[in-house]
Amino acid sequence: MLLEVRDLAMSYGRVQALTEVSLQVAPGEIVAVIGPNGAGKTSLLSCVSGLFAPSAGQVFFDGKPITGLPAHAMVRGGLCHVPQGRRLFGELTVTENLLLGAHLRHERQAVRASLEEMLTTFPILGQRAHQRAGTMSGGEQQILAIARALMSKPRLVMLDEPTLGLAPLAVDKVADTVLDIRRRGIAVVLAEQDANMAFGICDRGYVMEIGKIALSGSPDELASSPHVREAYLGA
Numbered sequence: 401m402l403l404e405v406r407d408l409a410m411s412y413g414r415v416q417a418l419t420e421v422s423l424q425v426a427p428g429e430i431v432a433v434i435g436p437n438g439a440g441k442t443s444l445l446s447c448v449s450g451l452f453a454p455s456a457g458q459v460f461f462d463g464k465p466i467t468g469l470p471a472h473a474m475v476r477g478g479l480c481h482v483p484q485g486r487r488l489f490g491e492l493t494v495t496e497n498l499l500l501g502a503h504l505r506h507e508r509q510a511v512r513a514s515l516e517e518m519l520t521t522f523p524i525l526g527q528r529a530h531q532r533a534g535t536m537s538g539g540e541q542q543i544l545a546i547a548r549a550l551m552s553k554p555r556l557v558m559l560d561e562p563t564l565g566l567a568p569l570a571v572d573k574v575a576d577t578v579l580d581i582r583r584r585g586i587a588v589v590l591a592e593q594d595a596n597m598a599f600g601i602c603d604r605g606y607v608m609e610i611g612k613i614a615l616s617g618s619p620d621e622l623a624s625s626p627h628v629r630e631a632y633l634g635a
Contacts, residue, residue, distance in 0.1 A: 408457035435608035490534025501551030539570025
């Protein structure tokens with residue numbers, strides 16, 4: 401497995417955010433983590449990426465323990481986290497934001513090649529290369545946030561609620577972008593409230609509720625669950 405989370409626990413003071421959460425991600429796989437707001441999806445991704453320290457449990461990346469390593473070490477090792485809300489530098493241009501995604505890389509020619517690749521792969525970014533990121537639409541900003549993550553040359557990208565607040569056409573574009581990431585051989589952890597979108601593109605999925613994994617399985621298995629159908633698929 402590329403990523404393995406074993407019995408992860410984390411709390412905010414007296415509030416238990418995660419309780420014995422375990423999941424696995426294979427190389428090149430899209431794994432969805434769905435659940436309502438407050439289920440623990442953001443806490444899970446933040447613990448894995450080194451933003452928060454778990455109180456118990458272990459995280460392994462490519463077979464090596466990474467629990468408690470700082471976030472920059474995770475990025476350098478090939479694990480990149482695109483947080484909820486995109487977190488772009490609004491006053492900087494598209495190009496400047498992309499280059500910041502490669503700040504741990506020191507090969508100038510390789511970084512320039514990656515920049516040109518992102519501007520070509522995502523035409524809207526090429527068209528907006530000199531535009532300030534803060535003036536772009538929500539969907540365009542999300543594509544930029546994902547492309548910025550790809551500039552670090554990751555082996556796994558974790559996306560936290562990438563479709564939150566986006567129009568349907570923008571949601572479709574994000575879904576296409578996630579599939580493009582997999583075609584590059586990069587694994588994806590997709591934390592989403594939009595189960596229909598997530599099940600449409602993922603290989604496997606986990607359902608989180610109240611800080612725990614409630615269900616796991618293939619998209620078809622999860623979609624056939626009466627609870628999932630009622631709670632997440634509007635059936």
